[in-house]
Amino acid sequence: MACRIVAEVLEGLKSIVSEGITTADIEAYCDEQIRKKNALPAFKGYRGYPSSVCTSVNEQVVHGIPSRHVRLKNSDIISIDLGVLLNGFYGDGAITLPVGNVGADSLRLIKVTEEALYVGIQKAVVGNRVSDISAEIQEYVEARGFSVVRAFVGHGIGRSLHEDPQVPNFGKRGQGNRLKEGMTLAIEPMVNAGVPDVRILGDGWTAVAVDGRMSAHFEHTIAITKNGPEILTKV
Numbered sequence: 001m002a003c004r005i006v007a008e009v010l011e012g013l014k015s016i017v018s019e020g021i022t023t024a025d026i027e028a029y030c031d032e033q034i035r036k037k038n039a040l041p042a043f044k045g046y047r048g049y050p051s052s053v054c055t056s057v058n059e060q061v062v063h064g065i066p067s068r069h070v071r072l073k074n075s076d077i078i079s080i081d082l083g084v085l086l087n088g089f090y091g092d093g094a095i096t097l098p099v100g101n102v103g104a105d106s107l108r109l110i111k112v113t114e115e116a117l118y119v120g121i122q123k124a125v126v127g128n129r130v131s132d133i134s135a136e137i138q139e140y141v142e143a144r145g146f147s148v149v150r151a152f153v154g155h156g157i158g159r160s161l162h163e164d165p166q167v168p169n170f171g172k173r174g175q176g177n178r179l180k181e182g183m184t185l186a187i188e189p190m191v192n193a194g195v196p197d198v199r200i201l202g203d204g205w206t207a208v209a210v211d212g213r214m215s216a217h218f219e220h221t222i223a224i225t226k227n228g229p230e231i232l233t234k235v
Contacts, residue, residue, distance in 0.1 A: 002039060003091035003221050003232035009033045009082060010095045019074050020098045023055035027066035030082055034190040042090055044082030049205065054094075056082040056206070060214040061190050061198050063205040063233050074100035077110060079217040081188075083161055090161045092186040093233035094219035105193065106214050109146060113191040113216035116140045116148075118189050120169070124222055124229040130176030130206055132166050137189050138170040147196040149150045149215070151207065154188045157221055181226050188219030 009030050016029050029114050031052040034041050041052035045102075049063070056079040057072070071079060081094035096110050103130035120137040141148050154167030165177040169189045192198075194213035201208060223230045 002086040002089050003093075005034060005037050005039050005084045005086065006082060006091040006221070006233045007235045008163065010080070010093055010233070013080055013095065014097065017072065017078060017080075017097045017099060017150075019072055021072055022068050023057070023064070023066040023070045023072070023078070024068040026055050026080060027051055027053050030080075032063045034082075034084055037083045037086075037127045039086040042068045042092070046161060050088075052082070054079075055079070056215070056217065058214055059099060059209045059212050061207045061209060062168055062217060063207055065203055065205055072099045075102050075106075076100075077102060077106050077214060077216065079215070081217065081219065087205065088159060090157050090159070091221050091233055092157055092161065093218060094188055094217045096216040096218060107191050109191065109206040109214055110216050112141060112144045112146055113219045115143055116189045116191065117187060117218040117220060120189065121220065121222055121229050121231065124179060124185060124224055126179055126181050126224060126226060128179045129174055130167055130179065132173050133187060134168045134171035134176075135150040135173045141169075141189065141191050147192045147194065147205065149190040149192060149196050149198060151198050152190055154186050154219070158184050180222050181224055184221060184232070185224070186219055186221050188217065190215065190217045
C-alpha cells in the first residue's frame, strides 16, 4: 500500500507541475496527499533531511530541498523523489517532468532516463545478479550519449527506506548479490546530459551536475517474483 500511494501521488503531480508554482507548493501537495491516506512522508527528518520530498530542478541531480523561493519557469525540468511509510513498510519512487515548452535535448534526456529504468527492471529476475541491472542501465544510457551518476545508487527497501543490496546504475554483469524471489528493490537511474560528476551545494543536500547541464531521475520500487519483476509504484 505504501508503494500504491507513491504511485498515486506521482501520477497526480503530472497535473500539478506547471510554470509559476514553487517547489514548496509541490511539497505541500505531496505531503497533503500522503497524509490524507493515513501514511507518512518517509523523507521528512530522514538522516536530518528537512522536507517531505526532494525537488531537483534542471542541473540538480537529487535531494533538492523544496523552497518558496524556487519558482518553476518555462523550459525547466524537475525531478521529484518521494517516499511513503505505511504500516511499517516503505515505498519509494521518482519522476522527472517538463515545465512548459522544453527543449528537444531535455525531452530526450527525460525519455532516455525513463527508458533506462525499464530496461534495468527487465533484468530484475530470479537468478540474475544485481550488477546485471546496473550494466543494462549504464549501457543503455551511454549508448545514447548521456552519463549515469555514480555518487548515488538504488537500494533494497522494505521495513527500512534504504536496505541492502545497493543497486548501482553502472557496473559489470555477473557481480553482486544474486536476485531471489521476494526481494524488493528501488531502482533509480540518475542520468546527466554531460559528465557524471556531481557536487553538493552549501545546504549539505542538493547534488548538482558539476558542468551545470541538465539531469533527470526516475525510480520504481519493484518486487522480484517467480514470474518476473512486478512494479509496485505504478498506477
